Amino acid sequence: MVSAPFLVSAPGKVILFGEHAVVYGKPAIAAAVSLRTFLLTTRNAAEFSDVVTLEFPDVDLQYSWKIQSLPWNAVPKRSIDTVRPPSELNTALMEALERGLVAHLSPLQRSAAVAFLYLYLCLCSADMPGMTLSVRSTLPIGAGLGSSASVSVCLAAALCLLSGEVSPPEKKGEGDGDFNAANYASIELIDAWAFLGERCIHGNPSGIDNAVASHGGAVMYQRMSKGNPNVREAMRNFPPLKLILIDSRQPRRTAVQVANVATLLQNYPLVTEPILNGIGALTSQAYKLLLMPKGKCDDAWEEQLRELVRVNHGLLVALGVSHPKLEAIRMAADELEIGETKLTGAGGGGCAITLVRRDVEESRIFELKQRLDGHGFEVYETSLGGFGVGCLFPTNSNAAEWEEWEEKLFSLHHMLGLGDREDIQKTVGVGSIDGWEFW
Numbered sequence: 341m342v343s344a345p346f347l348v349s350a351p352g353k354v355i356l357f358g359e360h361a362v363v364y365g366k367p368a369i370a371a372a373v374s375l376r377t378f379l380l381t382t383r384n385a386a387e388f389s390d391v392v393t394l395e396f397p398d399v400d401l402q403y404s405w406k407i408q409s410l411p412w413n414a415v416p417k418r419s420i421d422t423v424r425p426p427s428e429l430n431t432a433l434m435e436a437l438e439r440g441l442v443a444h445l446s447p448l449q450r451s452a453a454v455a456f457l458y459l460y461l462c463l464c465s466a467d468m469p470g471m472t473l474s475v476r477s478t479l480p481i482g483a484g485l486g487s488s489a490s491v492s493v494c495l496a497a498a499l500c501l502l503s504g505e506v507s508p509p510e511k512k513g514e515g516d517g518d519f520n521a522a523n524y525a526s527i528e529l530i531d532a533w534a535f536l537g538e539r540c541i542h543g544n545p546s547g548i549d550n551a552v553a554s555h556g557g558a559v560m561y562q563r564m565s566k567g568n569p570n571v572r573e574a575m576r577n578f579p580p581l582k583l584i585l586i587d588s589r590q591p592r593r594t595a596v597q598v599a600n601v602a603t604l605l606q607n608y609p610l611v612t613e614p615i616l617n618g619i620g621a622l623t624s625q626a627y628k629l630l631l632m633p634k635g636k637c638d639d640a641w642e643e644q645l646r647e648l649v650r651v652n653h654g655l656l657v658a659l660g661v662s663h664p665k666l667e668a669i670r671m672a673a674d675e676l677e678i679g680e681t682k683l684t685g686a687g688g689g690g691c692a693i694t695l696v697r698r699d700v701e702e703s704r705i706f707e708l709k710q711r712l713d714g715h716g717f718e719v720y721e722t723s724l725g726g727f728g729v730g731c732l733f734p735t736n737s738n739a740a741e742w743e744e745w746e747e748k749l750f751s752l753h754h755m756l757g758l759g760d761r762e763d764i765q766k767t768v769g770v771g772s773i774d775g776w777e778f779w
């Protein structure tokens with residue numbers, strides 16, 4: 341059990357191949373991005389010791405609940421011989437939460453508040469002191485980069501730390517290499533709780549987004565049925581890919597896009613199943629390509645990868661999850677012969693990625709960026725495959741910085757503009773403050 345204040349952080353992700361099909365048990369490939377969510381947990385002052393406060397300034401939400409008035413009676417009893425939470429939400433608890441506690445909030449705010457309350461009630465107890473949990477993200481919200489999963493992972497990590505379900509990361513010992521069994525168990529537990537947060541936010545998640553946000557790096561992920569453990573293959577020697585990440589700035593909700601594909605599958609199973617199988621098959625091909633030793637990543641290799649990007653996007657269009665703005669991005673990149681483009685994440689708006697040909701001159705990339713900017717789209721600079729969930733505690737040596745970034749992160753109570761985002765990344769970014777520890 342740790343005491344506040346402390347900070348946790350988790351990354352967003354880019355899905356390179358396989359979104360939507362991954363919900364139906366097909367493989368998908370995703371990597372962590374350098375844009376991240378940060379969650380600060382602080383102890384409330386004495387006059388607020390009986391409330392838990394949630395501050396989600398990115399979605400304009402600040403709300404306090406009296407701890408004693410929360411529906412503790414509806415919380416399912418945990419089985420004493422299982423550490424991991426069940427993978428299904430408890431219906432009685434969900435009903436108790438949605439009945440009155442969050443009814444007045446907008447859908448954007450409500451799903452995040454429900455995720456928080458669900459995890460808080462399951463992981464904490466009615467006698468916990470009053471706390472404030474403040475969340476800020478440098479990820480665009482609802483744009484396909486896994487903002488919901490990075491929030492869920494941060495909530496799960498903070499609440500697991502508060503309740504003592506996980507301990508802060510252990511320093512890796514000599515001979516441990518990258519692996520430490522206790523840290524691995526902690527990440528698995530945070531991931532499992534975050535999956536329930538994702539369920540609160542978008543109904544039927546595959547689990548790939550929270551897996552990447554908690555473990556970091558790049559993974560091939562496959563959801564298994566009938567209680568079998570999901571496949572999560574870390575892809576360690578992920579080749580450096582030249583990607584442009586573009587946000588169409590068309591808002592959409594993953595829950596809606598996933599539900600639309602479910603309806604298509606229900607109405608036209610004979611048509612939709614082969615599309616999902618096709619996405620699964622092309623992802624398996626891409627997986628083999630991405631595992632090739634560096635020496636074999638020649639022009640032909642690159643060409644095949646780009647082809648798979650193009651086919652993947654075509655199949656997503658067939659599923660009905662593209663958007664005219666995403667098509668405009670794809671057409672601009674096609675016209676300038678920059679590479680192949682696909683939507684990433686749930687689609688219906690949000691982001692696209694262009695896998696850039698290695699031989700393209702910088703001037704053409706510059707022109708693409710200018711055209712996209714003219715359409716009001718936003719181009720992100722990000723690197724792939726970074727750290728997963730981590731935490732930072734104030735120490736004597738970082739006390740001065742602690743105050744500086746706390747101010748930077750949490751005093752800006754408005755939606756992030758690009759300037760703010762870059763500023764925050766630079767100031768608080770993992771790697772720029774000493775003391776961040778990763779499980």
Ligand SMILES: Nc1ncnc2c1ncn2[C@@H]1O[C@H](COP(=O)(O)OP(=O)(O)OP(=O)(O)O)[C@@H](O)[C@H]1O
Nearest residue numbers: 398448452477482483484485486487488594685686
């Ligand atoms: N910074 C944030 N503060 C509070 N809530 C957030 C924040 N970021 C995301 N959320 C929650 O996540 C929801 C958006 O999640 P959604 O799954 O629709 O999109 P995404 O995760 O950005 O994209 P994708 O799932 O395609 O990767 C919001 O409605 C909100 O509930």
Ligand SMILES: C[C@@](O)(CCO)CC(=O)[O-]
Nearest residue numbers: 359360545546547685686
């Ligand atoms: C659309 C989807 O496949 C990816 C969202 O990032 C949904 C999921 O896997 O949970």
Ligand SMILES: [Mg+2]
Nearest residue numbers: 486488489594
């Ligand atoms: Mg999401």
